[in-house]
Amino acid sequence: MNTTPARKPNVIVFFTDQQRWDCSSLQGNPLDLMPNFDRLATRGTHLRNMFTCQPVCGPARSCLQTGQYATRTGVWRNGLAMATDAVTLAKQFNAAGYQTGYIGKWHLAGQAPIGPVEPALRGGYQSWLASHALEFTSRAYSTTVYDNDGKPHQFPGYRVDALTDAAIRFIDREKENPFFLFVSYIEPHHQNDADDYPPPDGYREKYTGRWIPPDLAALGGTTHQHLGGYYGMVKRLDEALGRMTDALKSLGLTDNTIVLFTSDHGCHFKTRNDEYKRSCHDASIHVPTAIWGPGFDRGGDLSAMISLVDLPPTLLEGAGLPVPDTMQGRSIVPLVNHQKVDWPEEVFVQISESQVGRCIRTARWKYSVEAIGKNPVKDSGSDEYTETTLYDLAADPYELKNLIGMDSHEKVAIQLRAILCRRMKEAGEAEPKIIPAPTRVGFQRVVEPSELPNAKA
Numbered sequence: 001m002n003t004t005p006a007r008k009p010n011v012i013v014f015f016t017d018q019q020r021w022d023c024s025s026l027q028g029n030p031l032d033l034m035p036n037f038d039r040l041a042t043r044g045t046h047l048r049n050m051f052t053c054q055p056v057c058g059p060a061r062s063c064l065q066t067g068q069y070a071t072r073t074g075v076w077r078n079g080l081a082m083a084t085d086a087v088t089l090a091k092q093f094n095a096a097g098y099q100t101g102y103i104g105k106w107h108l109a110g111q112a113p114i115g116p117v118e119p120a121l122r123g124g125y126q127s128w129l130a131s132h133a134l135e136f137t138s139r140a141y142s143t144t145v146y147d148n149d150g151k152p153h154q155f156p157g158y159r160v161d162a163l164t165d166a167a168i169r170f171i172d173r174e175k176e177n178p179f180f181l182f183v184s185y186i187e188p189h190h191q192n193d194a195d196d197y198p199p200p201d202g203y204r205e206k207y208t209g210r211w212i213p214p215d216l217a218a219l220g221g222t223t224h225q226h227l228g229g230y231y232g233m234v235k236r237l238d239e240a241l242g243r244m245t246d247a248l249k250s251l252g253l254t255d256n257t258i259v260l261f262t263s264d265h266g267c268h269f270k271t272r273n274d275e276y277k278r279s280c281h282d283a284s285i286h287v288p289t290a291i292w293g294p295g296f297d298r299g300g301d302l303s304a305m306i307s308l309v310d311l312p313p314t315l316l317e318g319a320g321l322p323v324p325d326t327m328q329g330r331s332i333v334p335l336v337n338h339q340k341v342d343w344p345e346e347v348f349v350q351i352s353e354s355q356v357g358r359c360i361r362t363a364r365w366k367y368s369v370e371a372i373g374k375n376p377v378k379d380s381g382s383d384e385y386t387e388t389t390l391y392d393l394a395a396d397p398y399e400l401k402n403l404i405g406m407d408s409h410e411k412v413a414i415q416l417r418a419i420l421c422r423r424m425k426e427a428g429e430a431e432p433k434i435i436p437a438p439t440r441v442g443f444q445r446v447v448e449p450s451e452l453p454n455a456k457a
Contacts, residue, residue, distance in 0.1 A: 009295075010253060065123050068328050070380075071381060104131075158200045198233075208228030309327070356379050
């Protein structure tokens with residue numbers, strides 16, 4: 001009889017930047033950009049309705065490291081540092097005997113974009129090969145990151161490949177012991193200093209002029225200039241995912257490694273404001289997400305509304321580790337196991353920098369508010385908001401018809417207003433005053449009582 005205890009599962013987070021949910025064939029994209037993701041999501045658990053809780057780089061990353069909302073982490077906009085005493089994923093895995101490693105973009109040090117991140121500001125990761133703002137220390141074919149000692153390393157090849165090479169080296173080096181590896185790519189985020197989406201050579205030409213999502217086709221923005229390059233970056237990321245899973249297979253680690261693929265936020269190509277994110281629309285908040293490996297294989301296609309803050313407790317429970325009380329998210333493990341659970345019917349989103357905004361998204365409805373008289377780079381919240389958007393996603397999945405204020409949808413807005421106030425309080429914010437939008441005469445059919453959102457306490 002073998003009494004050797006089972007080894008703890010390895011955990012890898014494959015984290016992209018600014019990636020729309022509809023890049024995947026599982027979400028309707030016809031270009032086969034993500035065949036490895038689609039295959040692995042089908043084998044494991046596909047999180048069809050996964051949304052960021054903050055569509056800005058730094059805040060979203062603080063939420064994913066801590067399982068808390070951005071107003072709780074203190075990183076509610078870019079340029080703020082995560083607290084050195086924050087209870088992070090790395091610290092939890094460290095305490096359980098894991099070797100923890102971080103590779104790529106950090107964006108949580110609250111410092112100038114150039115230069116190494118101080119050890120105290122690295123979230124507890126033991127092995128470090130990263131840059132605070134990778135888009136400022138590298139370009140598409142020139143990747144510079146800093147090691148544990150703050151020494152810069154420049155790696156050859158396309159940036160996605162350079163980071164993937166580093167990740168495979170980490171996996172090979174640590175294969176004898178359980179490890180937690182967080183690989184944070186900058187792609188398909190734009191290259192800031194060039195306002196471009198630089199794919200590998202030859203990839204832009206393959207996708208320019210191809211399928212355009214309906215919101216981008218209707219609203220324009222920089223879509224025709226940038227979408228081909230963006231798709232090329234997505235394609236190379238998926239190829240990197242295939243390389244990484246090939247490495248796991250060759251090292252005999254496939255059956256004992258949990259892999260999470262997700263992104264910090266989406267991209268609307270300057271169709272909703274004057275940049276690429278920081279809005280309540282699905283183009284900004286809906287991200288491609290799947291998890292596979294022990295405990296998550298054959299989980300199916302989950303339709304539940306899942307938030308970025310739910311992923312940290314999910315990884316911990318999936319690895320058999322305790323979930324700290326500080327985390328505000330909930331593990332999806334019961335959902336994966338098809339257990340009956342009282343799961344929220346909506347996700348809650350905080351928005352900064354473009355506006356002091358709040359939003360909820362249900363399977364059917366999108367409802368958002370904006371603060372009155374507040375500075376979105378100085379104020380993290382407000383005690384007073386006004387309604388700004390209401391979308392019926394069943395009839396208008398790409399959010400092209402704003403119904404806020406329409407008399408035909410007054411009852412829907414009232415119900416959603418109550419839900420938003422409750423979710424803000426649950427996140428640790430003060431209960432706000434929300435001023436209804438001015439009434440408009442609508443030409444929509446009146447919503448039936450059975451279609452109203454559930455505003456249960």
